[in-house]
Every structure is written in structure tokens, then in C-alpha cells.
Amino acid sequence: MQGYIYPNEFELRWSLLIVLYPYLTGLVAGAFILASLARVFNVKEVEPTYRLALLTALAFLIVAPLPLLAHLGHPERSYEIFLTPNRKSAMAMFGFVYAWYLMVVLLLEIWFDYRRDFVLRAREATGPLKWIYYALTLGSTDLSDRALGFDDKAGRWITIIGIPSAFLLHGYVGFIFGSVKANPWWSSVLMPVVFLFSAIVSGIALVLIIYIVATLFRGKQVDMACADKLATFLFYAMVVDFSLEMLDFIHRLYESEESIEILSQLIEGRLFVSLIVLQMVLGTLVPLISLGVVSPALSWRGTRKVPAEVRRLIYLGCALLVQVGIFSIRWNVVIGGQLFSKSLRGLTVYKAELLGVEGLLMAGAFVILPFIILWLLVKIMPPWAENEIPTSPEA
Amino acid sequence: MPQQVVRLGIAFAVLAIVFMAARQALVPDTFGETGHYRAAAVDSIAAYPLQYAGHDACAVCHRPIAEKKSDSNHSGVSCEVCHGPAADHAAAPGSVKPPAPRERGFCPMCHGYNASRPSGFPQIDPVAHNPTVPCMTCHDPHAPEPPVIPGACRACHGQIASQKGVSHHATLPCLTCHEAPDEHKATPRLIRPGKPDTRDFCGGCHAEAAVSPSHIPRIDMSTHGDGYLCWQCHYPHHPGTE
Amino acid sequence: MASPADGRDWESRETCEPVDRRDFLWEALKASLGVPIALSVVRVPELCGMQEESDAGAERIYGMGIDIRKCIGCGRCAQACKNENDVPDEPYFFNTWVERYVIRSDGEIVVDSPNGGIDGFPPYKEEGGTLRTFFVPKLCNHCEEAPCVQVCPVGATFITDDGAVLVDEEYCIGCGYCVQACPYGARWFDPVKHVARKCTFCYHRLAKGKVPACVEVCPTSARLFGNVGHRANPLAHFLRFNEIQVLKPHLNTKPKVFYANLDGEVR
Structure with missing residues (x-):
């Protein structure tokens, strides 16, 4: 502790688990927006990752509310947010935004996209699996050209609805922080936008990691056109994200409100490693420069010089660094916003515990869980092109 | 209508009905009666028990x-x-x-000197102010008045007066111990005031058999102090110090 | 001492105040959505800036006045509050606490509040001389536009008809958003009940015709409690004859804890 903090500020109310929540939802929104690139904007190169991105979004969306739930003082009362949402509260809409995104966007899109697969698998499989696949079809087994055509059209429309919804999902998370006028570190109109673009960055990077790693594990060849395209989009998204963050930073510095002194102390002291080193240098500048040099984002010829294997490795490294950087952003927002007193006269400390509901182990579990769910999803609903089941009329 | 839409429609309808039913069943009875909250909560908060009865x-x-x-x-x-x-x-x-707190530490919570307290508020230095004696000895907490400190000799004997003023002997007039004829005021160096010169003078208040208020410390005159005169160990103008 | 229960006399300016802009926007939004009935009926008298005199007379809005020049920093208020409201003894849970401000001659400002002031304040070791020094009692400001009430997702914290901001401990889900939203650090999280807690203006005492515990025990009457709309009570007198400030007015929370003789450095 340093300087003066209000006595009630001694305990940080929002801990590591609340850092995870915007991080995980960000991955969801980003992965979905990547999927929409293939579906709506017809970016042919990224098509190999379309289904993978959808499943990734779903796996992370299932886990996203869990850290929130674990952090509540009374998780057993959480249903109240659906019963009596306070329409003036930024957080009250969480349940509805989440439900909308899960039920109306993600599950529907996946359902329309996989319905044909479900029907065909239900026909081929035996035992309980047959019934699971049949249940997944919801009994809608029509595979006529007209029906499949409708699936495609519906999926496309849902993606179009889905893009603003994904923006809403994560922009909204940013708003939860950005609208707290009591906290000068959070209170900013740019917060939802910064959250959104950092979400897109993290989502693209995540799908890139999963795609490269999973392909290698499956002993297949990485589609370099796809990887290049992903890296290019990652680069563009990072440029926008970085510009927005810098804008926010410069704006604060230029306005120099009464909070500037304590915030400077915060950045130079408590947040130096996580903000300057991890977020800015390692998480943003290093990958940005690497991608700028190696990927075809700036010049198509640039990529020719670097062999595919090296390029792939650099992409992977950059994407991992980006994850570290984006996690640091969430940390710096959530924890950083509570490290200084609202009296603007002092700083406090946060020490994450190892065990316990809000400890490191629990947080680690919440990071691993979506990958386990994703693995299961991939088993039930393979997203790879070679698993495409040919329509066999006799089956 | 396509089969998919029908099937999804059924699924969503079921979910919606379950949600509405749950909402109907689970929203607390008094919620929303007087605002977006459980009106019954106000009554249960108002029913908390009192700890402070109030001066009335x-x-x-x-x-x-x-x-x-x-x-x-x-x-x-x-x-x-x-x-x-x-x-x-x-x-x-x-x-x-x-x-009923009687210990010395209690009153200085308000009356101990602190630079941040408003000037004019009565404050003392708990270390120097009449050490070890409970505040109640001199001050009635139900009607506190600053004790009357005799000031007749202060004009010339200021240092002694201020020392004595915060000592156990604060309220004693100087003439309790000293004999000062009126001429002392006119010609202070010619006519000197008297000083007590026996142990028994102090024993008049501090001996075990003395007739004096009970809070005054007592000693056994026959054994205490080995025959030394009292003021060889105790400074009478500030008897707390030795 | 102010009697909290009698509020019969509203000043006329209060009754014809134009409608609050935020409320107006809400109403406008609701109307434009075409669902005014579904959400709540637009209150016509409020929109017209009229309010029936009979209604206004019955209203009662609690508030507190604090005179900085009278506070001796004894911390009895903080102790009494802990006694009265079952607040844990640890030095980081307070409904009310006392801060000491020392403004040094070199401009440096030193603030402290050891155990909320309950155990007194150790002598300040002066470095460079003291320009001004004083105590500031703090508590929930029971804001008219309370950010904590605004952010509560489930309606577990609310403003009563008489202006007290309360927490429904049986309904609070313990998300902690209100703790973040309070600019004054007045809310804390109960480690036993796992819900947000705060000053209630001793609502249970008001219901029994008593003043809040901190007001009851303040030995110098630095704290005054009463109906801010009432014209003839000690609080009204206080508000009328002092230059009044509230904390962090730029946040537009409209506090109902009013300070007299407050230094500009206090926040």
C-alpha cells in the first residue's frame, strides 16, 4: 500500500476470475467474426477455419460465464438476473445478451451448418450415438435440395445478424467497465470499441493457433494460403486495436484530468510489467512488426522470402504473444482499475492466491476447460474438410 | 414452411414457456410494488434490533x-x-x-491534544496532565468544568504555577503549604513566605491515619522514605515526578 | 436533534422542479419504442413539472449535515456504527469512518484513517510544517442519483421513498458491481454474508423514531440528521446558514450528505 486508500478499498472485489471473463468472451466474439469473414464476406482463403472458428466460439462461450458465476457471492441466486433485470443496469442485460448470442446466433448457425451432417451420421451410426445425432437434428431430417438450400440461406442470414451480435456481446462487456464513472481508469467511451477490436485480435489469433496446432497433430499439411490470410487479418485488426489504445492513452494524457497523477504512478509502478512490457512490447509491438515483415499484409512479395515452415512458426509465435498481450489488457483493465484508490491518493496491491475459488488453479481450469469442450465438439462434429460425408441416397 | 423452422419453433416455444413459467413462480411477491426492488426488504431492514437506545x-x-x-x-x-x-x-x-469507563485512557479519545482538532476545543496532553490520576478525580463527567486553579501567585511564580497547574496538586491554593504574609507582596525579598519543614506536614494528607479524601495516596509514615524529608524525593509542585 | 419522522412542509421550489433529464430520456425512449404501457406508465404530472401539493407534503427525504469545524476525530461514530450494524471488526469494513487531512506547508497532502479513526490518530510527525489540518467523517452519501443503484443488475439495492439507499441482503447476488460503481468507497463486501453492505442511515433506528447511531454518539454535534425538505429543523438551519459542499459534485451523484466548512482538497 502506498498513500491513502479508502478503508473499504483494501480488498479488491474483482479478482482474477473477472479478468478471465472479458478475455474468454473476447475470444468468442473474435472467433465468430473470423467465421463470418468466410460466410458473409466470401473470403475464400479462410474457409478451412470456418467450422473450427464456430466450434471454438461455442466452446469458449459455454465456459465464459462460469468464472463470473464462481465469483458471485451467491451463485445460487444468479437466476435473478433473468427474473428481475434492472433495466438501468449495464450488467443486467448480460443474461439476455448471452442467451441471445448463444441460442439465436451461435447454436442456430452451427445447427443449420451441421444439420446435414447430423442427419447423415444419425443414419450411419449405431447404438446411443445414433440417438444423440438424431436428437441433435431436432427431428428435422429433410435432406432435399430445397431443404439444404434453406439451411445455407438461413445460416447466411444468421451470420449477418451474428456480426452485430458479436459486436454487441463484447462491446457490451467493454461498456460494463467503460460506464463506471467512479473509476477514471475505466470510464471512457472508447472502452467498448477497444474491447471489441482486442476481441477480434484475440479471436483470430486463437483460431490461428488451434488451426496450426491441430493440423500438425493430425499429420496434415497447413493450408498456407489460409494461414497467410489469417495472419493478414490479424495484422490489420492489431493496427486498428493499437491505434485505438494509443488514442485513448494520448487523450487521457492530453486532457490531464485530476486522476492523471495517480494513473501515471499506476502505470510506472504497479502496471509496468503487465502494461508496458507484456501488453505493449511483447503483446503488440513484437507481433505487429513480425507480422508486418513476414505476412502478406503489407506486400505480397514479403512472404516469398520466408519459407513456409518458418512463416508458420512465426505466425504461431506471434499468435501466442498476442494471447499474452490480450490477457494482459484484460488484467490491466480489471485489476489495474482497482489498484488505485478512488480518493486518487494511493495505490493498493493485488496478490492472486493459488488455491481457493478465486485462485490461480481455478483460473487455470477455466482456461483449459474450453479446450476440452472444443476437443469433444470436434469429436462429435468434425470441422475438417476431409470428413465431409458424401450424400449417399441409399443410406 | 420448411421443416427446420417448425422444429426450431417448437424448441424455442418450449424454452420460452419454461422461462415464463419459472419467472412467474420465482419472482418474489412484493417485488416491484414500490420500485424495482423487493418491497418486503424495507420492512425486514427496518426490523433490525437496536443497540443504542438513544439519550431520551x-x-x-x-x-x-x-x-x-x-x-x-x-x-x-x-x-x-x-x-x-x-x-x-x-x-x-x-x-x-x-x-462506566473510569480509566485515564478514555477521556483523551476526545480531549487528548491532537493538532487536527478544532482550536478552542478543550484538549490536554495526557502524559503531562496530572499523570496517573483518573480524570474523574478532578472532573465530573456529567458536568465537567475546568478545575479552578488558584492564580494569586502566578504573576511572579509563573513557572511554578504552570507546573503545579497540571499536577496532582493543581487545585491546592499556594497558602495550603506556604505562609505568605501580606507584606510579601509589597517587599517580596524582605518578607519571605514560609515553607513546611517537617515530614508530618505532608503526612497531614498522606499519612495512613490522615483525615483527607480517599483518592489521595497514603504511606506508612514510620517506614516510608527511611527518614528522608518528603521533598528530598518528591517535588511538591509536581509530585508525580520523583 | 432532528426528528426524522415529521416531514410535512416541502419548499415550493422542490415541488415544481422540471423533470430530470435522464428520466425524460428514459420516458422518451420508452414512448418511442411504443411500449409505454409494458414498461411503466408515463407519469404525466412529472412531465408537466406539476406535483400535487398534498402528495408533496407527505414526502420525507433523509439527509445528513456534517460540520468539519466541529469534528474532533474521536472516532466514536465509526465505533458506534460497528456496534449498531453488526459490521466486522477488521479495519477494512466501514459504513462510516473518519479521515485526517494534513495539508503541509509545502503543498503535500497527507491523508490517513487508521482503523477508521476508532483507535484515535497518532500524532502526525510534521515534515515541513503544517498549513491546515482537520478531520473528515465519511459515510454513504445516499445519492439521489446513486450509481450503485443504477448498476445493480437484479434490483437488490434501491432507494427508498424517503431517500435512503439500502441493500436487500436476501436478494443480492454478490456480483460486486455496486462496490466498483461507488465513487466514495462507501460499500464493502461482507465476508460472512457474501453480499454488498453499506450505511443504511440506520434505517432500523429511523423506523423506531431514533437518529442514526453515528449522530447519536457524536459528542460535538458535528453530524446532524433530518429531513432535507423540511423547513424548520436543525438540518434545514444548517443547510441555510452554512456554505455547503458535497463530495465529488462533478460526478452528478447528488449526494444527500452535506458538508459545511469542507476543504477543497477533500475527495
Whole structure:
């Protein structure tokens, strides 16, 4: 502790688990927006990752509310947010935004996209699996050209609805922080936008990691056109994200409100490693420069010089660094916003515990869980092109 | 209508019905009656038990003290500031007795010197001010007045007066111990005041058999001090120091 | 002492105040959505800036006045509050606490509040001399536009008809958003009940015709409690004859704890 903090500020109310929540939802929104690139904007190169991105979004969306739930003082009362949402509260809409995104966007899109697969698998499989696949079809087994055509059209429309919804999902998370006028570190109109673009960055990077790693594990060849395209989009998204963050930073510095002194102390002291080193240098500048040099984002010829294997490795490294950087952003927002007193006269400390509901182990579990769910999803609903089941009329 | 839409429609309808039913069943009865909250919560908060009975409650039984206090410098100080929360006592006066703090450490919580306190508020230095004696000895907490410190000799003997003023002997007039004829004031160097010169003079108050208020410390004159004169060890103008 | 229960006399300016802009926007939004009935009926008298005199007379809005020049920093208020409201003894849970401000001659401002002031304040070791020094009692400001009430997702914290901001401990889900939203650090999280807690203006005492515990025990009457709309009570007198400030007015929370003789450095 340093300087003066209000006595009630001694305990940080929002801990590591609340850092995870915007991080995980960000991955969801980003992965979905990547999927929409293939579906709506017809970016042919990224098509190999379309289904993978959808499943990734779903796996992370299932886990996203869990850290929130674990952090509540009374998780057993959480249903109240659906019963009596306070329409003036930024957080009250969480349940509805989440439900909308899960039920109306993600599950529907996946359902329309996989319905044909479900029907065909239900026909081929035996035992309980047959019934699971049949249940997944919801009994809608029509595979006529007209029906499949409708699936495609519906999926496309849902993606179009889905893009603003994904923006809403994560922009909204940013708003939860950005609208707290009591906290000068959070209170900013740019917060939802910064959250959104950092979400897109993290989502693209995540799908890139999963795609490269999973392909290698499956002993297949990485589609370099796809990887290049992903890296290019990652680069563009990072440029926008970085510009927005810098804008926010410069704006604060230029306005120099009464909070500037304590915030400077915060950045130079408590947040130096996580903000300057991890977020800015390692998480943003290093990958940005690497991608700028190696990927075809700036010049198509640039990529020719670097062999595919090296390029792939650099992409992977950059994407991992980006994850570290984006996690640091969430940390710096959530924890950083509570490290200084609202009296603007002092700083406090946060020490994450190892065990316990809000400890490191629990947080680690919440990071691993979506990958386990994703693995299961991939088993039930393979997203790879070679698993495409040919329509066999006799089956 | 495509089959998919029908099937999804059914699924969503079921979910919607379940949600509406759950909402109907689970929203608390009084929610929304007076605003976006459970109206019953206000009543349950209002029903919390009292700890502090309030000064009016004390005055019902302790009228003489309340009246005395109401005319004093402590008129604005509620009984429970010093005696602690007394709602239990008010409910069962016979069985629960509130504490009456008598130790020296208590009064300086308000009256100990602190630079941040408003000037004009009576403050003392708890270390130098009449050490070890409970405040109540000189000050009645129900009607506190600064004790009258004799000031007749202060004009010339300022240093002694200020020293004595914060000592156990603060309220004693100088003439209790010293004989000062009126001529001393006119010709102080010619006519000198007298000083006590025997152990028995101090024993008049401090001997075990002495007729004096009970809070005054007593000693056994026959064994205490080995026959030395009292002021060889105790400075009479500030007897707390040795 | 102010009697909290009698509120019969509203000043006329209060009754014809134009409608609050935020409320107006809400109403406008609801109307434009075409669902005014579904959400709540637009209150016509409010929109017209009229309010029936009979209604206004019955209203009662609690508030507190604090005179900085009278506070001696004894910390009895903080102790009494802990006694009265079942607040844990640890030095980081307070409904009310006392801060000491020392403004040094070199301009440096030193603030402290050891154990909320309950155990007194150790002598300040002066470095470079003291320009001004004083105590500031703090508590929930029971804001008219309370950010904590605004952010509560489930309606577990609310403003009563008489202006007290309360927490429904049986309904609070313990998300902690209100703790973040309070600019004054007045809310804390109960480690036993796992819900947000705060000053209630001793609502249970008001219901029994008593003043809040901190007001009851303040030996110098630095705290005054009463109905801010009432014209003839000590609080009204206080508000009328002092230069009044509230904390962090730029946040537009409209506090109902009013300070007299407050230094500009206090926040």
C-alpha cells in the first residue's frame, strides 16, 4: 500500500476470475467474426477455419460465464438476473445478451451448418450415438435440395445478424467497465470499441493457433494460403486495436484530468510489467512488426522470402504473444482499475492466491476447460474438410 | 414452411414457456410494488434490533443525571458515547449494566491534544496532565468544568504555577503549604513566605491515619522514605515526578 | 436533534422542479419504442413539472449535515456504527469512518484513517510544517442519483421513498458491481454474508423514531440528521446558514450528505 486508500478499498472485489471473463468472451466474439469473414464476406482463403472458428466460439462461450458465476457471492441466486433485470443496469442485460448470442446466433448457425451432417451420421451410426445425432437434428431430417438450400440461406442470414451480435456481446462487456464513472481508469467511451477490436485480435489469433496446432497433430499439411490470410487479418485488426489504445492513452494524457497523477504512478509502478512490457512490447509491438515483415499484409512479395515452415512458426509465435498481450489488457483493465484508490491518493496491491475459488488453479481450469469442450465438439462434429460425408441416397 | 423452422419453433416455444413459467413462480411477491426492488426488504431492514437506545431512553430513569448533564458542557454528549450501546440495559435494567469507563485512557479519545482538532476545543496532553490520576478525580463527567486553579501567585511564580497547574496538586491554593504574609507582596525579598519543614506536614494528607479524601495516596509514615524529608524525593509542585 | 419522522412542509421550489433529464430520456425512449404501457406508465404530472401539493407534503427525504469545524476525530461514530450494524471488526469494513487531512506547508497532502479513526490518530510527525489540518467523517452519501443503484443488475439495492439507499441482503447476488460503481468507497463486501453492505442511515433506528447511531454518539454535534425538505429543523438551519459542499459534485451523484466548512482538497 502506498498513500491513502479508502478503508473499504483494501480488498479488491474483482479478482482474477473477472479478468478471465472479458478475455474468454473476447475470444468468442473474435472467433465468430473470423467465421463470418468466410460466410458473409466470401473470403475464400479462410474457409478451412470456418467450422473450427464456430466450434471454438461455442466452446469458449459455454465456459465464459462460469468464472463470473464462481465469483458471485451467491451463485445460487444468479437466476435473478433473468427474473428481475434492472433495466438501468449495464450488467443486467448480460443474461439476455448471452442467451441471445448463444441460442439465436451461435447454436442456430452451427445447427443449420451441421444439420446435414447430423442427419447423415444419425443414419450411419449405431447404438446411443445414433440417438444423440438424431436428437441433435431436432427431428428435422429433410435432406432435399430445397431443404439444404434453406439451411445455407438461413445460416447466411444468421451470420449477418451474428456480426452485430458479436459486436454487441463484447462491446457490451467493454461498456460494463467503460460506464463506471467512479473509476477514471475505466470510464471512457472508447472502452467498448477497444474491447471489441482486442476481441477480434484475440479471436483470430486463437483460431490461428488451434488451426496450426491441430493440423500438425493430425499429420496434415497447413493450408498456407489460409494461414497467410489469417495472419493478414490479424495484422490489420492489431493496427486498428493499437491505434485505438494509443488514442485513448494520448487523450487521457492530453486532457490531464485530476486522476492523471495517480494513473501515471499506476502505470510506472504497479502496471509496468503487465502494461508496458507484456501488453505493449511483447503483446503488440513484437507481433505487429513480425507480422508486418513476414505476412502478406503489407506486400505480397514479403512472404516469398520466408519459407513456409518458418512463416508458420512465426505466425504461431506471434499468435501466442498476442494471447499474452490480450490477457494482459484484460488484467490491466480489471485489476489495474482497482489498484488505485478512488480518493486518487494511493495505490493498493493485488496478490492472486493459488488455491481457493478465486485462485490461480481455478483460473487455470477455466482456461483449459474450453479446450476440452472444443476437443469433444470436434469429436462429435468434425470441422475438417476431409470428413465431409458424401450424400449417399441409399443410406 | 420448411421443416427446420417448425422444429426450431417448437424448441424455442418450449424454452420460452419454461422461462415464463419459472419467472412467474420465482419472482418474489412484493417485488416491484414500490420500485424495482423487493418491497418486503424495507420492512425486514427496518426490523433490525437496536443497540443504542438513544439519550431520551436514558433520561426516563436517570433524570437527575440527565438534568445535571443538560446544563453542562457535556449537554450535547449523549450518554451512550461513554457508557456504550445500552438498548439491552434499557430493556432489562436490572440484569444488564452498561460500563462506566473510569480509566485515564478514555477521556483523551476526545480531549487528548491532537493538532487536527478544532482550536478552542478543550484538549490536554495526557502524559503531562496530572499523570496517573483518573480524570474523574478532578472532573465530573456529567458536568465537567475546568478545575479552578488558584492564580494569586502566578504573576511572579509563573513557572511554578504552570507546573503545579497540571499536577496532582493543581487545585491546592499556594497558602495550603506556604505562609505568605501580606507584606510579601509589597517587599517580596524582605518578607519571605514560609515553607513546611517537617515530614508530618505532608503526612497531614498522606499519612495512613490522615483525615483527607480517599483518592489521595497514603504511606506508612514510620517506614516510608527511611527518614528522608518528603521533598528530598518528591517535588511538591509536581509530585508525580520523583 | 432532528426528528426524522415529521416531514410535512416541502419548499415550493422542490415541488415544481422540471423533470430530470435522464428520466425524460428514459420516458422518451420508452414512448418511442411504443411500449409505454409494458414498461411503466408515463407519469404525466412529472412531465408537466406539476406535483400535487398534498402528495408533496407527505414526502420525507433523509439527509445528513456534517460540520468539519466541529469534528474532533474521536472516532466514536465509526465505533458506534460497528456496534449498531453488526459490521466486522477488521479495519477494512466501514459504513462510516473518519479521515485526517494534513495539508503541509509545502503543498503535500497527507491523508490517513487508521482503523477508521476508532483507535484515535497518532500524532502526525510534521515534515515541513503544517498549513491546515482537520478531520473528515465519511459515510454513504445516499445519492439521489446513486450509481450503485443504477448498476445493480437484479434490483437488490434501491432507494427508498424517503431517500435512503439500502441493500436487500436476501436478494443480492454478490456480483460486486455496486462496490466498483461507488465513487466514495462507501460499500464493502461482507465476508460472512457474501453480499454488498453499506450505511443504511440506520434505517432500523429511523423506523423506531431514533437518529442514526453515528449522530447519536457524536459528542460535538458535528453530524446532524433530518429531513432535507423540511423547513424548520436543525438540518434545514444548517443547510441555510452554512456554505455547503458535497463530495465529488462533478460526478452528478447528488449526494444527500452535506458538508459545511469542507476543504477543497477533500475527495
